[in-house]
Amino acid sequence: MIELIQNYNSKKIYERLPIYVHFLNSIQENNISSTTISKSLNLGEVQVRKDLALVSGKGRPKTGYATKHLLKDIKKYMGMNHVSKAIIVGFGQLGKALYHYSGFSELGIDIVQAFDISITNDFVKGIEELERYCLENKILFGILSVPSMEAQATADKLIRCGIVGIWNFTSVRLNVPSHVVIQNENLAASLSVLVKSTLDKKAGNKLEKSKKTNIS
Amino acid sequence: MIELIQNYNSKKIYERLPIYVHFLNSIQENNISSTTISKSLNLGEVQVRKDLALVSGKGRPKTGYATKHLLKDIKKYMGMNHVSKAIIVGFGQLGKALYHYSGFSELGIDIVQAFDISITNDFVKGIEELERYCLENKILFGILSVPSMEAQATADKLIRCGIVGIWNFTSVRLNVPSHVVIQNENLAASLSVLVKSTLDKKAGNKLEKSKKTNIS
DNA sequence: TAGATTGTTAATCGATTAACAATC
DNA sequence: TAGATTGTTAATCGATTAACAATC
Numbered sequence: 001m002i003e004l005i006q007n008y009n010s011k012k013i014y015e016r017l018p019i020y021v022h023f024l025n026s027i028q029e030n031n032i033s034s035t036t037i038s039k040s041l042n043l044g045e046v047q048v049r050k051d052l053a054l055v056s057g058k059g060r061p062k063t064g065y066a067t068k069h070l071l072k073d074i075k076k077y078m079g080m081n082h083v084s085k086a087i088i089v090g091f092g093q094l095g096k097a098l099y100h101y102s103g104f105s106e107l108g109i110d111i112v113q114a115f116d117i118s119i120t121n122d123f124v125k126g127i128e129e130l131e132r133y134c135l136e137n138k139i140l141f142g143i144l145s146v147p148s149m150e151a152q153a154t155a156d157k158l159i160r161c162g163i164v165g166i167w168n169f170t171s172v173r174l175n176v177p178s179h180v181v182i183q184n185e186n187l188a189a190s191l192s193v194l195v196k197s198t199l200d201k202k203a204g205n206k207l208e209k210s211k212k213t214n215i216s
Numbered sequence: 217m218i219e220l221i222q223n224y225n226s227k228k229i230y231e232r233l234p235i236y237v238h239f240l241n242s243i244q245e246n247n248i249s250s251t252t253i254s255k256s257l258n259l260g261e262v263q264v265r266k267d268l269a270l271v272s273g274k275g276r277p278k279t280g281y282a283t284k285h286l287l288k289d290i291k292k293y294m295g296m297n298h299v300s301k302a303i304i305v306g307f308g309q310l311g312k313a314l315y316h317y318s319g320f321s322e323l324g325i326d327i328v329q330a331f332d333i334s335i336t337n338d339f340v341k342g343i344e345e346l347e348r349y350c351l352e353n354k355i356l357f358g359i360l361s362v363p364s365m366e367a368q369a370t371a372d373k374l375i376r377c378g379i380v381g382i383w384n385f386t387s388v389r390l391n392v393p394s395h396v397v398i399q400n401e402n403l404a405a406s407l408s409v410l411v412k413s414t415l416d417k418k419a420g421n422k423l424e425k426s427k428k429t430n431i432s
Numbered sequence: 433t434a435g436a437t438t439g440t441t442a443a444t445c446g447a448t449t450a451a452c453a454a455t456c
Numbered sequence: 457t458a459g460a461t462t463g464t465t466a467a468t469c470g471a472t473t474a475a476c477a478a479t480c
Contacts, residue, residue, distance in 0.1 A: 012447065014412050018405035022387055033461065041389045046449060053463055061456045061461045078408060079415045086407070093316055097309035103387055103404030109411060141411060165414030167407055171238055171319055173257045181417055183410035185403075188319030189234035191302070191383055192294060194399035195325060195357060196230050198381035199295045201397055228471065249437065262473060269439055277437045277480045 013051050016043065017074050018107050020051070024071045025106055033064035080108030086167075087139050089154055090146035091116035091124045094169060098143055099123060112137065134161035145169040229267050232259065233290050234323050236267070240287045241322055249280035296324030302383075303355050305370055306362035307332035307340045310385060314359060315339060328353065350377035361385045 019041060024032070034052060038045040052059060056073035059065045075081050088095050091114045099114050113133060114124045125133065133139070142163040146154050151172035158166060165181045168174055174182055235257060240248070250268060254261040268275060272289035275281045291297050304311050307330045315330050329349060330340045341349065349355070358379040362370050367388035374382060381397045384390055390398055 011409075011413070014409040015402075015405055018408040019389070019402065022404070035461075042391070044449070047447090049462065050448090050464090057463080059462050061454080061463090062459080063456075064461070078412050080408070084411045093309070093313035097313040098403070100309055101403060104407060107404055107408045109404075109407055140414065141407075143407075164418065165410050167410050173235070175258070179417065181410060181414040183406065183413070185406060186231075186235065187314070187317060187401075188238070188323055188325075189231055190399065190401060191320060191325055191357075191359075192234040192296075192323045193227070193230040194381050194383050194397060195300045195323075196294050197227070197399070198356065198397040201395065202380065251437075260473070263471090265438065266440090266472090273439080275438050277439090277478080278435080279480075280437070 013054065014078070016047075016051055017055065017078050021071065021074055021078075021080070021107060022103075024067055024074075027067065030067055031064045032067050032070070034059070036064070075108065078107075083108055083110050084141055085110050085112045085137065085139050086141035086143055087112060087130075087134065088114040088143040088145060089116070089127070089130065089158065090144065091120065092145060095143070095145040098145065109141075111143070112139070130157065131161045134158075134163060139163060141165045141167070143167045143169070148172050229270065230294070232267055233271065233294050237287065237290055237294075237296070237323060238319075240283055240290075243283065246283055247280045248283050248286070250275070252280070291324065294323075299324055299326050300357055301326050301328045301353065301355050302357035302359055303328060303346075303350065304330040304359040304361060305332070305343070305346065305374065306360065307336065308361060311359070311361040314361065325357075327359070328355070346373065347377045350374075350379060355379060357381045357383070359383045359385070364388050
């Protein structure tokens with residue numbers, strides 16, 4: 001008999017692991033249990049345990065996990081043990097806000113430079129310097145916060161500069177070659193989801209269901 | 217025989233419908249096919265058709281959907297046919313960027329006012345005016361972009377003001393009563409997902425899998 | 433009529449949760 | 457030993473995709 005077990009680790013776990021990292025950084029205890037984590041973060045107890053088992057599996061019954069050790073394992077798994085350098089293109093209000101956002105560094109991400117067509121202050125370089133800068137500094141990640149009109153052209157340029165991961169804040173659905181990863185951050189759509197979910201709940205639906213009942 | 221069919225409409229569809237709205241607003245054609253939509257937005261053809269069937273179901277073989285009609289049906293389904301008023305608390309760089317973000321209005325969302333502890337310009341009111349403003353104007357949605365330290369206390373205050381949907385940009389996992397909907401927008405975690413996914417792809421994994429093979 | 437396109441059922445894939453055995 | 461907690465398998469739930477019938 002041949003048995004094939006595939007232990008998938010879902011994409012969703014990638015969203016939760018940074019949350020654990022942030023939490024573990026904030027506590028003092030040397031040991032922490034999955035129960036405590038799950039309660040603090042409003043996540044399922046089993047889910048937390050499964051996540052941790054996948055990336056660490058060094059928990060001990062009764063005592064839980066060694067905080068430091070767990071943190072190290074999660075960071076290693078997520079590639080946070082070395083710094084990932086990212087640049088921003090489009091230094092409007094959103095680009096500026098992201099540039100100064102403080103939550104990235106504990107996750108091993110460093111926004112090293114911003115670019116824009118107009119140089120408004122010391123933080124930003126002109127777009128014409130983009131290519132040389134990215135190639136010289138081996139930048140892999142780009143944050144796209146330009147006007148929609150320029151989204152695709154700018155993405156194309158980023159890819160020519162060696163960027164392989166694009167965080168896309170524009171409303172344009174980018175076309176990119178298969179070696180490039182796009183993460184869309186559609187703020188307007190996201191707020192819409194909140195509005196609709198809230199209206200659903202007010203109307204008494206968890207999620208709307210339509211039910212057909214056939215009796216034959 | 218009793219047959220029970222439940223036609224779930226997933227949460228995920230709520231993320232796609234605004235994307236369709238934006239796309240439909242951008243085209244000139246009177247009719248549009250699901251094939252064209254799916255190609256333009258890089259979505260599965262069947263998925264688009266299923267989404268549209270759920271909210272409209274007025275497509276015609278050979279011609280597709282009447283653009284105007286489809287747009288109306290999606291908007292109605294999502295509650296975009298009336299304006300949802302939202303306020304922002306925390307007028308730092310991120311709050312400012314969101315306040316001036318232009319993508320919300322076509323989705324029926326209007327950010328009507330910003331609040332902060334310090335009144336830095338004409339757009340913002342002092343936090344002490346929050347309660348009266350929200351109650352008087354029947355505000356249901358709040359955007360939380362305050363420092364993490366004040367996140368929970370501010371959320372509590374919002375809820376006392378009648379807010380039932382909170383778009384949470386802080387890294388705090390809020391505790392709220394069951395009638396309140398939270399949508400977490402964890403920017404740091406989101407960029408982490410991009411980094412990890414990109415590193416995966418570079419390493420040649422679609423998604424990492426661990427395989428156990430037992431032969432007995 | 434032929435072909436393009438919709439709409440729906442069934443199958444597959446992916447993610448979470450429940451149950452419970454293992455262990456410190 | 458008892459009890460708290462981990463780790464894992466099986467079951468359930470949710471979302472997408474494939475196959476194909478219906479129809480303009």
